[in-house]
Amino acid sequence: MTPRVSVVVPAYKNADYLQQTLDSILAQDYQDYELVIADHSSADGTETLLAQYAEHPRVRVLSPTPPGGGAKANWDRVTQAARGELLKLVCGDDLIAPDALSKQVAALDAHPSAVFVACKRDLIDAQGKVVIGARGLGTLNGLVSGRDAVRASVMAGTNLFGEPGCVLFRRELLPASGWDNSHPYLIDQASYTSVMLQGDMVALRESLASFRINAGQWSVRLMHEQANQAIAFHNALAAADPTLLPGLTLRVGNLKARLMAHARRLTYVWLGRRMQAG
Incomplete structure (x- = not known):
């Protein structure tokens, strides 16, 4: 079957x-x-x-x-x-909680208009210890228009939906070309976006996944490259549909993309020092 x-x-x-x-x-x-x-x-x-x-x-x-x-x-x-x-x-x-599938399937079943569900996640170290808990989703909660969710993520300048282990979506809505690699650092967010623009999403405020971090992976070069790709992704979305991302939304999102990349690198530097001290 x-x-x-x-x-x-x-x-x-x-x-x-x-x-x-x-x-x-x-x-x-x-x-x-x-x-x-x-x-x-x-x-x-x-x-x-x-x-x-x-x-x-x-x-x-x-x-x-x-x-x-x-x-x-x-x-x-x-x-x-x-x-x-x-x-x-x-x-x-990465890891998922024992009830991740049951809760995310139930969320989609409870909302027939939803095509995508995302949860919060914990950031864990190499030993599986939680170093930052329950991250993600911003203020998104419950059933949300997919367009509104995409717009909120752009405005935040970061992927609010987390890594792939945080999400569950209707497979048929992924483009025939597969995962969107137009901006490689955003392969997950760009692909989520194509799905969410076809329906609603459900934001579960519970942490049902764990993302394993490598505290040494965020170089200055990587920080700039990811910010540049995020801005290019935002600009491409706005060009395709100006009603999705009006001018002010786009400008704020692009500014925050640079700020969030910098903040993310500082967080990883802090985590690296914390792990070494531990």
Whole structure:
């Protein structure tokens, strides 16, 4: 039988954490789902680890995705293999709570106009310790127009909806071209946006996912590049539909994109020092 939900994992150099990720998915209290995994040709022992799950009745382990193509290549591969009506992508070092699927499916079922649901998430360190709890969504709460949610995220200058493990959406609404890699640092937010512009979204104020941070990953170059890509993404949205992002909204969002990138880097510097001290 076709599962209602497909949870897909595009693994890449995640051997240290992938087992925790997969076990968190397989620990769901919701039953009508499948788990699809593909490794992006990592050379860190991931293939051996995945062999332990190959016979699990809920799991499909795909052959390795050929090298190249960036994140989009593997994200598209596992997504194209999905069979469920609803899709959740979980990166290979993140976690979801045992009731993540049940609560997010229930939220969509309770709101037939909704095409997308997002929750808050915890930021965790390499050991799985929560360093910042219940982040995301801004002031979004309950059923929200998808256009209003997109506009709020642009105005905030950041992805209010979190990493892919925080969201669940109707798979058929993802474009035929797959995940939107026009601005690679925003592959998730840009793809969410294309879905949300087709209906409403539900914001769950509960933390149902965990994002594992690397405190050393935010360089000054990365800060500027992500801000530039966020601004380019905002400008492209405004050009496509000026009624979605009027001039003032666009200007505020672009200014905040630079401020948020700077604040994010400072946060990561602080976290790095905290972890070293601990």
